[in-house]
Amino acid sequence: MSFDFIRTDIDEQKAKSRYRQLVCTSTASQGNEIIINGKSYLNFSSNDYLGLNNHAQINKALQDGVDKFGTCSSSSSLVTGYHYAHQALEDDICQWLNKPKCLLFSSGFAANLALFHALGKNEQSHFYLDKLSHASMIDGAYQSKAKVKRFNHNNIEQLTKLLSSSEQSADTGNNKLIASEGVFSMDGCQAKVMELAQLAKTNSAWLYLDDAHSIGVIGNKGQGSNSIANIDITMATFGKAIATSGAFLACDENLHEYLVNFSRHYIYSTAISPAMAWATRKSIELIQSEHWRREKIVELSELFSDLLTPEVELVGTQSSIHAIIIGDEKKALRVSEQLKKQGVWLTAIRPPTVAVNSSRLRVTICAHHNTKDIKYLAECINKAIA
Structure with missing residues (x-):
């Protein structure tokens, strides 16, 4: 078979818990939500930091x-x-x-x-x-x-x-x-x-x-x-x-x-x-x-940080991006799946995107989120990682 390394490399990705696949999404009318396979999730993986998409x-x-x-x-x-x-x-x-x-x-x-x-x-x-x-x-x-x-x-x-x-x-x-x-x-x-x-x-x-x-x-x-x-x-x-x-x-x-x-x-x-x-x-x-969009990100980010338990390893940041270091690829995937069951869409980031043993949850807090969203997110993360 031509290019038989293709199958070998894909199988190796699966064995290492680094396998990736496409997920088709449709955005709900509210920017803080995402619909996948007919189910609605709170979306904390978007790069729509200022909430301007669909403005x-x-x-x-x-x-x-x-x-x-x-x-x-x-x-x-x-x-x-x-x-x-x-x-x-x-x-x-x-x-x-x-x-x-x-x-x-x-x-x-x-x-x-x-x-x-x-x-x-x-x-x-x-x-x-x-x-x-x-x-x-x-x-x-x-x-x-x-x-x-x-x-x-x-x-x-x-x-x-x-x-x-x-x-x-x-x-x-x-x-x-x-x-x-x-x-x-x-x-x-x-x-x-x-x-x-x-x-x-x-x-x-x-x-x-x-x-x-x-x-x-x-x-x-x-x-x-x-x-x-x-x-x-x-x-x-x-x-x-x-x-x-x-x-x-x-x-x-x-x-x-x-x-x-x-x-x-x-x-x-x-x-x-x-x-x-x-x-x-x-x-x-x-x-x-519209300065309020940046101000809201700061306000919600501070709230998020304050609500997390000491067991959660959060990287300090002044941006919309909040990395929670998990370490192992399998554990990062497991936590991500637990959050999905709670209606929270939060992607596990694994090697080679990040260094080995630094797999993480990449939380993005955007201007279209609200206090209720952040409180629920923190509650779910605390339970999943405890």
Whole structure:
């Protein structure tokens, strides 16, 4: 049989309790619920952090976008696919984050690959990645020609030493990129943004942050990590707090021009739907003005933490993401199944997404949750883990 390793690898995943399969869902009218196989659950696994999915004004903007531009861009951005809706959205993002230029991509994965591939065309480029950086960042870095080093999670001292040792290398020059996540997707902790920015400046390096889980949630107007420091290059997705689809890279004029000319992921991809770009403009407008959404996440997160028993190992966070470390894969699956029986949908995160023996429940507290939801969640978790 051709590719007989396929069956072997799948069977091995099952044996290790790491097997994954698709689950078809339909969202209820209330954003805090999810319907699977006809049964309703309280949903604590969504990345709709601000509760904007299915918002009436965003839905209307999407329909208006369809009426104005159609559903599809019909081409790559460098042929005929770059519509006014794309340009207007890029301008909005630049103003929001105080950045000179912006490029739109189909997904955060594509945007990360694009950046590392493009800057990694040059063999003298050096990338320094936090060890917990997203898989797409790691893939992009190692698939490039750049020299790649990874520092322990949020370990500024180790990163400083790596940068210092590279100064003694004759081929490094100024082609250094420090890369991290604004908020780390699996444990919810923040990067040490101010320290990273200062370190980048001191070492004539660029700072690149994947802000997928920070944008919309962090900052007075949801600017993410750019509300903390000046980030040289920011990537963020639209499919989480912004509640639409796609992603962007915000940067200076020179890098923008370079990516337009040398990024294969940008040049050879059909542009995102102009209607979706139009809807995203409305979402960003709401994010900037409706501060209560971020305030509610903070309030509910504090309540959740206070209600958990000491036996529950909760990772400290300032974001919507709250990781409860279980350890063993089988136990994490067992706890997740117990919660489902209580009407709580909470996915067990297992290797290789997280390190071996650090399987966890990844709780996301969103603006559409309420006090009753949080109290019930904490009660169920306490019982399941006790």
